[in-house]
């Protein structure tokens with residue numbers, strides 16, 4: 548019988564270090580600041596925002612939310628990003644994605660300043676992620692996956708890692724980060740054949756698909772570690788992941804739950820990025 552591994556202890560360990568880093572910066576007269584840019588009122592954006600505001604109030608990271616109406620034009624939004632880029636008090640920027648349909652992400656991604664881009668939106672940070680350059684900012688959720696594996700002492704070196712999903716938000720970046728940890732990585736997607744068979748060969752299975760409880764025990768090899776990135780709502784309106792946790796527990800060794808899994812670590816990684824940006828911008 549496997550064990551459920553929660554995100555909270557991981558998030559708490561990171562937050563403890565964050566509080567120390569903030570104190571040190573404040574001793575130098577610097578207050579780290581994050582500006583969140585949100586368009587509309589998407590529930591999953593609001594959930595992330597709530598989590599971030601709560602955590603940063605505790606550690607002392609100044610957090611400003613700039614909320615815009617759903618129908619803001621691309622031109623206006625670009626002007627707003629430029630203003631925040633130039634705001635000397637702001638060290639980090641988070642723009643919630645996906646953006647509404649009147650926006651072209653392939654245009655907007657070039658506007659955000661790479662030094663302030665906390666979630667790998669800028670092509671500069673994407674390139675740094677691909678080349679393993681540690682001066683950039685990898686996206687927070689994939690980084691949270693790696694931090695959870697490290698926290699629970701899961702050895703990645705030489706292990707078979709299977710990632711289901713290939714988006715720029717979850718699947719592709721988490722695959723690159725696993726590769727950096729010397730795992731042997733296989734990426735599955737909607738056209739993959741025999742997916743359960745491939746997945747069941749994994750020592751580490753990372754799932755970011757967006758399909759409630761899609762991953763059942765036939766995807767899970769004996770004693771595999773399963774990381775569930777999905778955030779979905781089930782038939783009863785409850786939050787659930789992409790993994791059928793109950794079903795998979797009999798074969799897996801460790802499984803992250805949803806809620807209280809990867810999502811809760813994402814906000815602490817974002818805080819870590821803000822500190823890193825703040826230090827870099829102050830030549831520390």
Ligand SMILES: NC(=O)C1=CN([C@@H]2O[C@H](COP(=O)(O)OP(=O)(O)OC[C@H]3O[C@@H](n4cnc5c(N)ncnc54)[C@H](OP(=O)(O)O)[C@@H]3O)[C@@H](O)[C@H]2O)C=CC1
Pocket residue numbers: 688711712713714715716717718735736737738755756757758776777778779809810813
């Ligand atoms: N915990 C957190 O902090 C976060 C959680 N999430 C959650 O993670 C999940 C994934 O998000 P995101 O990557 O943005 O989603 P996208 O919809 O952008 O990507 C989904 C990926 O899954 C693949 N896929 C879809 N259906 C299947 C299937 N039946 N079999 C195999 N692969 C499939 C798609 O393949 P193809 O490319 O072929 O279409 C695609 O690569 C969502 O539930 C989202 O809510 C997202 C961000 C943060």
Ligand SMILES: Nc1nc(=O)c2c([nH]1)NC[C@@H]1CN(c3ccc(C(=O)N[C@@H](CCC(=O)O)C(=O)O)cc3)C=[N+]21
Pocket residue numbers: 591592594595597598641642643644645666687688778805806807808809810811812813814
């Ligand atoms: N550029 C960008 N990057 C993202 O990573 C991104 C995004 N846009 N848009 C929205 C989605 C959603 N998302 C969540 C992150 C954490 C929680 C989280 O902390 N969840 C808590 C519950 C928090 C609560 O609801 O109070 C939990 O799972 O336990 C939720 C959702 C990141 N996303």
